[in-house]
Amino acid sequence: MGARSNMPLIEVSDLGVRLNTGRGPAQAVRGVSFSLERGETLGLVGESGCGKSVTALSLMGLLPDSAAVTGSIKLDGEELVGLSDADYCRLRGNRISMIFQEPMTALNPMHTIGHQVAEPLRRHKKVSAAQARKEAIALLDRVGLPDPARRVDAYPHQFSGGQRQRITIAMALACEPDLLIADEPTTALDVTIQGQILDLIADLVEERGMSMILISHDLGVIAENVQRMMVMYGGTVVESGPTDEVFRRMGHPYTQGLFRARPKLGARKGTRLKTISGTVPELADLPSGCTFSDRCPLVIDRCRAALPPMVDVGPGHLVRCIRTDMSMAERVGALTA
């Protein structure tokens, strides 16, 4: 136990994931490295297909059988890459939990919610059915489900989307995990509910001292909910650092474009949203060199030659770009050209 204190909870180094897609093998994730301390929160931002969910699923060991994972993922120093499924089952839902995007389909329609919330307790803590039920009711109460003692025997279809997401959160928290991975937990919900769910997650993370990886395509969600962030593009991390620092001095042209592309309150009616020109590259056929080179306004020949190294641009702030002198100097306007 003594060794634990000076060791990061999660240490990922040079993670690579190769998936077999319909268009042939694709390197969905490459060279991803990060570490996460106990109680620390990390955000993963990027467009669909940038590899953020694949990264999360590789931490959970839930990638399809055909996926090949390279590199290293360590939980409290224990290597997870190559772990047998039986050993992984002991960690999932117990020390690492995950909340998924679609609360409407993430629950089994045939089982009562009480049964589903109690399942990880029954499995990992070996508690009796009666005890698991009691704890399930307490968990449902904690996540703010109204009248949990009565509704514990109800089925998922009897709840709204927001309530169902509360139920999946209760499920993920049942065994008090060290790490919570939330993959777009509010994307499928009404805007009015989104804030409530994010607040609930933030409260629980703080209350239980959990670490959290929050995945989102929404910069606003990331800005408000995590201490550190990583921006992913084309399967690589293009920028990482403390959230405040990254938002203050965005270094990568892609991060800047993403920031510019968000809708703004108070914009004049009829103002078009800014976009990043070009399309997200197919993972099966990424450009050699910088993954963003085909769409980058600052691209030069050297960008296409090799994947740029991570450049240190501030305290803990890394940018995978060889043109930070340009991008960070004339941040305003670099992409409008």
Next chain:
Amino acid sequence: MSVFVLRRLLTLLATLVGASLIIFLVLDALPGNAAQMLMGADASADAVRALTVKLGLDQPLAVRYLHWTKGLLVGDLGNSYAYGTPVAGLIAERLMLTIPLAIMAMTITVTLALSAGIYTAANHNKLGDVGVMSLTQVGIALPNFWFAILLVLLFSVRLQWLSAGGFAGWDDGIWLGVKSLLLPAISLAVVQAAILARVTRSAVLEVLREDFVRTARAKGLGKREVLWSHVLRNAMIPVMTVMGLQFANLLAGTIVIENVFYLPGLGRLIFQSIANRDLIVVRNCVMLLAAMVVIVNFVVDVLYAFIDPRIKVHDL
């Protein structure tokens, strides 16, 4: 739940009344005189008229329909024109064979199909999956009477374990009866099992792709646990639909196999009655088959609601 069952029961009764009307109209009200048909074209007009009165065919349609349906309710179906014995007795005797045969064939079907379907889905795209699925392809392509003949050649002619045909009845013990129905049941089951196995496989594969399967895995359940506790119940709805259809088919549509094995089943009774122009037997047999199909569907509907909590609430 009880409201759901009650509503389904009312639908069942309405369907039965509708079926009885159609059967009665098709067989009794359409042009043609049953008495004339029975006595042949050469019979004298007086004799035909006498038979018409004797059979009650001179009564108005409505009276005859009510008379028949009243008989259905109390079990008095009248006498067969051809045998002169009560129709109810004739049918009951045949059901003693047809129902056990259907149950045996269905048991074999379900056992084979569920194990094959679940096994192949759990080993999707692996060697076992491809192998078993090729076998089911062969099973579907087999004509069951031909397969029945092969079984007879092997088990009756070559090995002499089982008799080649006939039905021993239930008087000399259950085992003898079961033994004489074994080959027919297997012949009926093989083709059905092949179809049901494929239905099961695709239903399980479909559910395996659902989000809640990933949720269950994320809770730390192993693949096998997820399959048994989360997937199968969800996959049962389409499987049960096909099972219901197959069971109904086993009750009514086994005449070919009955002929191969010389079995006095319901199918043969209907076939012979049609040949004998024994309309009263035909009418009651068809009504019975309709009733059995409707009842099987009713049972499947109730089972749906038992398995899937969404159905009860939806229909309340």
